[in-house]
Amino acid sequence: MPASPHTLKTTVGTLSLDNPFILASGPPTASGDQIRHAFRLGWGGAVTKTIVPDSMEITDVSPRFAAWKGEDTGLLGFENIELLSKRDLACWTGEIAAIKKEYPDRVLIASIMASPDPAEWRDLASAVVDAGADAVELNVSCPHGMPERGVGAALGQHPHLVRGVTHAVRDAVEVPLVVKLTPNVTDILPVAEAAVAGGADILAAINTVQCLMGIDLDTLEPLPSVAGAGTYGGYSGPAVKPIGLRIVSQIARELPVPIMGVGGVSRWQDAAEYIAVGASAVQVCTAVMWRGAGIVRGMNEGLAGYLAERGLSGPGALRGLALPRIGTHEALSRDASSRARAEHPERCTVCGRCVTACRDGGSGAISIGERAVAIDEGRCDGCGLCALVCPEGVMVVRRG
Ligand SMILES: Cc1cc2nc3c(=O)[nH]c(=O)nc-3n(C[C@H](O)[C@H](O)[C@H](O)COP(=O)(O)O)c2cc1C
Structure with a gap:
């Protein structure tokens, strides 16, 4: 059955998307031109690289990436120790306004992070919303660099801090509020519940998983090595998809909140899996860095074909269909061997x-x-x- 062009339209809370593929915050959304390029290729939405107050010093190191590759050089896992956007707020508000004018039908989400002071979060959120952002995503989940300054995952691991910062931004803006969660916690539910209690409309899960990619056995330098030394970074790409699926499904089973699935999406099948465990849309970062933003064409085609083949009217009809089959170990059958x-x-x-x-x-x-x-x-x-x-x-x- 040929796929109808409308098959991929979907909603995440009150956000309407042409298709469920959203560029995640990261290098592919570091500039307005990259976001425009992605929109031309067919992405339903984009989350800007995380915008910070001008007072927050951001200086990246190099190199800042390491990869675990399969025998055929295909990517298995990816580590980054990159910080947040180096562009100032005025640059971003100008870009947000211009992109929304050119692409009014695409969803543009501004990712923000500020110091633990709620007033800084409020000011930043108000500025990006005044510029025209459709939604604000709170980055309380970056696992490297920022936690040493008391922000990023240092905030996101504590439910009361997540609730506080979400509540502060909720008071300042009317647009949908997304809270992006860190997987670096033992139990995701207290943090997810705190975000919702603080006023989050949508949850995004997951940010990167804290990792140490490896050691160069000739030099004993950690990878990536910055002038001979290393640190813990954020793990992403295909290897983290099982962690993302676990976390998205755990939230979807317990909380009636729209979720964006993030982590290891590189094929339409990955997106379909996230949707089947409760996500309303997916965000993609590493696969775009590895293979380019053009992968959205194949992902859109593949997902539309799958939905049409199964007689599903759109991504919304697939949402959560696998959830009733996910339960406790105790509940698994011992009869069917x-x-x-x-x-x-x-x-x-x-x-x-x-x-x-x-x-x-x-x-x-x-x-x-x-x-x-x-x-x-x-x-x-x-x-x-x-x-x-x-x-x-x-x-x-x-x-x-
Ligand atoms: C190099 C790099 C930079 C990133 N920068 C940000 C960022 O600025 N803000 C943010 O919220 N997430 C950032 N992320 C995390 C991604 O948005 C995403 O949550 C994570 O990489 C998992 O998705 P993926 O497997 O599709 O990459 C970054 C990821 C990578 C690989």
């Missing part, structure tokens, strides 16, 4: 990976017989490891 099967023996190259994995990490149920794998049904406990390590798709795990 699964077993390994060699379902496509003709593809088997007898590489032995399933045998080794099952012997050293499973129940020792697989052996190589007459140039084919043999499964001891009595020993197999259906853990699923063999299907995951098999490079040819021979091994599968089926119920019963």
